[in-house]
Amino acid sequence: MQPWHRNAVVYQIYPRSFKDTNGDGIGDLAGIIKQLDYLNDGTETSLGIGALWLSPIYRSPMVDGGYDVLDHSAIDPRFGDLATFDQLVTEAHRRGIKVIMDFVANHTSHEHPWFLEARSSRDSPKRDWYIWRDPKSAGLPPNNWLSVFGGPAWTFDAKTRQYYLHSFFPEQPDLNWRNPEVEARMREVMRFWLDRGVDGFRVDAVLFVAKDSRFRDDPPNPSYRAGKDDPFLSLRHMYSLGGKEVTSLLEKWCEIVAAKDDGLLVSEVDLPLSELRSLYCACANHRHLPFNFNLMRLPWSASWYRTFIDHYEASLSPEDLPNYVLGNHDRPRVATRLGQSAARLSAMLLLTLRGLPFIYYGDELGMEDVMVPPDEVKDPWEFRIGRFGTGRDPARTPMQWDGSRWAGFSQVKPWLPLEVEYQKRNVAAESRDPHSFLTLYRTLIHVRNSSPALTIGTYRSLLPRSERNVLAFARECPAEKLLVVLNFSSHEEMVSLGYPKASVICTTGLDIPRGEVVDPRKLTLRPSEGYLLRIE
DSSP: OOOGGOOEEEEEEEEGGGGSSSSSSSOOOOHHHHEEEEEESSSTOOOSSSSEEEEEOOOOOTTTTTOOOOOOOOOOOTTTHHHHHHHHHHHHHTTOEEEEEEEEEEBOOTHHHHHHHHOOOOOOOTGGHHHOOOOOOOOOSSOOOOOTTTSSEEEEEEEEEEEEEEESSSTOOBOOSSSSSHHHHHHHHHHHHHHTTTTTTEEEEEGGGGTTTTTTOOOOOOOTTTTTGGGGBBOOOOOOOOOOOHHHHHHHEEEEEHHHHEEEEEEOOOHHHHHHHHHTTOOTTOEEEEEOOOOHHSOOOOHHHHHHHHHHHHHOTTTTEEEESSSOOSOOHHHHHOOOHHHHHHHHHHHTTTSSEETTTTTGGGGOOOOOOOGEEEEEEEEHHHTTTSSGGGGGGOOSSSSTTTTTOOOSOSSOOOTTTTSSSSHHHHOOOOTTHHHHHHHHEEEEEOOOOHOOOOEEEOOOTTTTEEEEEEEEEEEEEEEEEOOSSSSOEEOOOSSEEEEEEETTTTOSOOOOOOOOOGEOOOOTTTEEEEEO
């Protein structure tokens, strides 16, 4: 029997924005439980997902949306408590839904008891649980390392007269993973949640856990464009992240996850294809896969996508599991980046490629970014860099369940504003529309779940690299052969594929009847149209 992650679809939930049940305008665990049937109730009227990934729900001051953890073994009261979490896991499993949690490995909150003790004195037993260095001459930071969120990665502690390292906000001090006590304590955290029924972890910011032990300066980035690029990119982060210890830590974490029959580890990395392979090799038990964000960076072009996908497939061993991500809580929404028509096409691509696809909540509705007014901004990153409209709030707005005043998310004003089009772009309205975004996602996921070609079949690219506008590939296994044909262009395209007869499973417009016979040797595609076909 195949492990669940070999044929599942993962749905990312940003808990603050999914469903509010206690009337505080913030989503909670009880709200997720209430909407589990939407995700999968065993029928084709539900979305049909096989796993959900929860962004952080640990107790936290919420400086960085919960990624500043105050207690690794407690649920933040905004979301509920451990009893409610246990109920969520039970109810999800009853519906065949696996549960993946965020494992925030690199740092804690500056209010965490570990850090409070560490900064109390240079002689504290936990001093070495974090990374401290003396100032350079004239009181300057120990080196030139930068914070992802702007400015130096070092903050001076006046009481103990040393700097501490923080790869993100100053309120998120980095743990020292070279300390065996830290490693042992964090292993206990993983086991705590696995014992409560969690099926795996998404490891946050995994490359940052390993820094250069000599604390050498990062070299300048010759490609950096001052005033245009993120200042973090002004350096090549050769020493501040991505050390060789990453792979050994991943291997140890995989061993912990493997204690669960079919546990999974997914690491958050943003790397080119040439560097992903080493992380696949980190775990001999094949319980780990590094996130593949590359499609989000590529130009919207069939030739670019085909080249990357073909090279990615060729780089993997038979045991490696590919994965694709088109949206998440840190990036603009798919429909905002690509437009509504291309976003529908990207859904067909995502859900027909080989491997493990990840869906960000609301993308199945075609939700778009929301321009959050300055007086309603919640993301501290935007406040601190002082540039309006550059934060992460626009992609984190409330899930749109219906057309009522607060979109069925809450009975009160939500923590972030709703999308302008929420009254037509919501679950209730799209469930009634046979051609909606949601109907397309449901159709594709249920086809995927029941198709051996899509879950275990091979991938084979069909058109030459000279074809710029149409991406076509076959998904094949002994029992079934399917074709996927996608027109990336904004005008009509004709392609010729070497099969005399095929039947339609679905199109991106959902306007051609299932089972209708077409001739792939002369197939005409409308602008931004995709076909999923069965070879007869």
